[in-house]
Amino acid sequence: MLRNRQALIPYLLLVAALAGGLLWHQSEMVPGLGKNVITGRADVGGPFRLIDHNGKAVTEADFRGRYMLIYFGYSFCPDVCPTTLAVMAQALEKLGGKSQRIVPILITIDPERDTPQVLNDYMKAFGPSFVGLTGSDAAIKDALKKYRVYAAKKPMENGNYGVDHSSVLYLMGPDGKLVNFYDEAVSPDDLAKDLRLRT
Numbered sequence: 001m002l003r004n005r006q007a008l009i010p011y012l013l014l015v016a017a018l019a020g021g022l023l024w025h026q027s028e029m030v031p032g033l034g035k036n037v038i039t040g041r042a043d044v045g046g047p048f049r050l051i052d053h054n055g056k057a058v059t060e061a062d063f064r065g066r067y068m069l070i071y072f073g074y075s076f077c078p079d080v081c082p083t084t085l086a087v088m089a090q091a092l093e094k095l096g097g098k099s100q101r102i103v104p105i106l107i108t109i110d111p112e113r114d115t116p117q118v119l120n121d122y123m124k125a126f127g128p129s130f131v132g133l134t135g136s137d138a139a140i141k142d143a144l145k146k147y148r149v150y151a152a153k154k155p156m157e158n159g160n161y162g163v164d165h166s167s168v169l170y171l172m173g174p175d176g177k178l179v180n181f182y183d184e185a186v187s188p189d190d191l192a193k194d195l196r197l198r199t
Contacts, residue, residue, distance in 0.1 A: 044170065044178045046146040050107065050139055053119035053132035060176050067102045067179070067199050068172040072149045072165060074110035075122040075132075080167050080184055081106075082125070088169065089126045090188035091195060099129070101199050107133045109151040109165050111140045171198065 045060075052058050060068075069088060073081030085106060092099040106123070108114035111134050114122075119132030134140070144151055151165040167184035169191075179198055182191060 044146070044148055044181075045172055045176060048107075048133075048135075048139065048143045048146070050133040050135040050143065051116055053116050053123050053134075055116040058133065063103055063105075063172075064176065065174050067174060067195075068105055068170075068176075069102050069195070070105045070107060070147070070170045070172060071168075072107050072109050072144065072147065072151070073167070074108050074163055074165075075114050075118055076110060077163070084167060084169065084184050085126045085130070087186065087188050087191060089130070091191035092127070092129070094188060094192035095195060098196065098199065102195065103131055104129060105131045105133060107143055107147075108140065109144065109149070110163050111135060111137055171195070 047060055049057065049059050069092075071081075071084055071088065073084065075081075085104075088104050092102060092104060095102070104126070106119070108119065114132070114134045116132075116134060119134055123130040123132045135143075143149075147170060149166050149168070151163055154162045154164050156162060169182040169184075169186065171179045171181065173179045180194065182194070
């Protein structure tokens with residue numbers, strides 16, 4: 001009985017190989033079969049009601065007709081946030097006059113400390129075109145949800161706190177829809193090159 005089963009193994013392997021070959025052949029004949037097919041747009045972004053670094057109430061509609069390059073971070077961030085904002089500033093500088101079509105925006109993930117005045121001072125370090133946005137805790141949480149941003153307070157030994165967060169740049173089109181996104185490792189040159197192509 002065992003010997004009969006062992007004798008079947010080569011035939012079973014042959015059937016499996018033939019089936020695999022048939023599926024591979026079908027994937028070449030039928031568009032999309034066996035390949036990644038991506039359609040539609042990612043559900044990222046949406047309406048927001050926040051306060052800018054000058055204390056003025058703003059919504060996403062105030063930026064219609066221009067691209068928004070949005071980063072979620074906070075002014076007390078020791079490293080990643082200022083580095084990413086500096087990359088944004090350098091990339092926009094490389095674009096020259098074309099940068100006028102893009103609004104660089106920081107939406108705080110720490111509204112408790114990032115008041116309009118704090119953001120006003122912080123934005124000056126990156127350039128006059130930068131906009132800092134804050135708001136109520138509920139308004140910030142709503143924006144985080146719509147942009148799929150992770151953020152969580154992390155207590156420190158000195159009684160202060162940091163905020164762990166995802167680090168993504170979002171390029172939103174003049175219609176408010178997502179155009180592209182970039183991770184924190186993007187270089188100023190690569191960001192400028194892509195922005196030049198997409199805006």
